[in-house]
Amino acid sequence: MNSYKAQYIRLLSNFFDSIHDxxxxxxxxxxxxxxxxxxxxxxxxxxxxxxxTNGWGDLKSLKDEFIINPEKAFDYLTDDFRELxxxxxxxxxxxxxxxxxxxxxxxxxxxxxxxxFKSDExxxxxxxxxxxxxxxxxxxxxxxxKSKNVEIGEWNKVKSASKIFDSAEHILQxxxxxxxxxxxxGESEKWLG
Numbered sequence: 001m002n003s004y005k006a007q008y009i010r011l012l013s014n015f016f017d018s019i020h021d022x023x024x025x026x027x028x029x030x031x032x033x034x035x036x037x038x039x040x041x042x043x044x045x046x047x048x049x050x051x052x053t054n055g056w057g058d059l060k061s062l063k064d065e066f067i068i069n070p071e072k073a074f075d076y077l078t079d080d081f082r083e084l085x086x087x088x089x090x091x092x093x094x095x096x097x098x099x100x101x102x103x104x105x106x107x108x109x110x111x112x113x114x115x116x117f118k119s120d121e122x123x124x125x126x127x128x129x130x131x132x133x134x135x136x137x138x139x140x141x142x143x144x145x146k147s148k149n150v151e152i153g154e155w156n157k158v159k160s161a162s163k164i165f166d167s168a169e170h171i172l173q174x175x176x177x178x179x180x181x182x183x184x185x186g187e188s189e190k191w192l193g
Contacts (some may be wrong), residue, residue: 004174026148029057033133034081042129051184052139137165169193
């Protein structure tokens with residue numbers, strides 16, 4: 001786990017160095033993979049990767065925090081996941097990204113009803129044993145930046161700089177998952193490294 005955190009703090013440092021002269025107002029923070037607190041203890045190490053988030057914090061706030069305290073900035077990007085906030089990111093139809101993860105985990109661990117993860121604390125340890133990431137650290141311009149009137153040229157610079165996060169290589173090296181599920185059908189196999 002220490003290797004993972006150190007690697008992503010280094011990547012964040014490189015990222016901020018490459019956008020030091022960019023107007024980042026209104027652009028969301030990059031989404032980096034989040035690792036559950038019990039991942040290292042898990043018998044089966046599973047990583048789920050989606051396509052992108054819908055806004056993920058504020059890039060300017062993250063940069064300001066990173067300058068003062070890189071570890072606290074890292075926590076800013078990963079705390080919601082580690083605190084199981086994703087249990088509230090499901091929908092009533094069972095069709096969201098996190099609904100799928102809960103359904104997969106319930107089948108994988110032979111739990112009859114995936115909804116038990118939300119109501120039965122005895123299963124919450126499982127929710128702390130996997131990785132969640134996205135193949136795109138900064139989501140498409142139309143997802144959130146456009147509605148905040150971000151200049152497309154500035155967004156393009158941030159998107160280009162964020163490509164250092166857009167590879168499975170970092171999570172494969174630092175976390176060595178046994179299973180990697182990529183749920184972005186449009187992603188190239190090059191993403192795997």
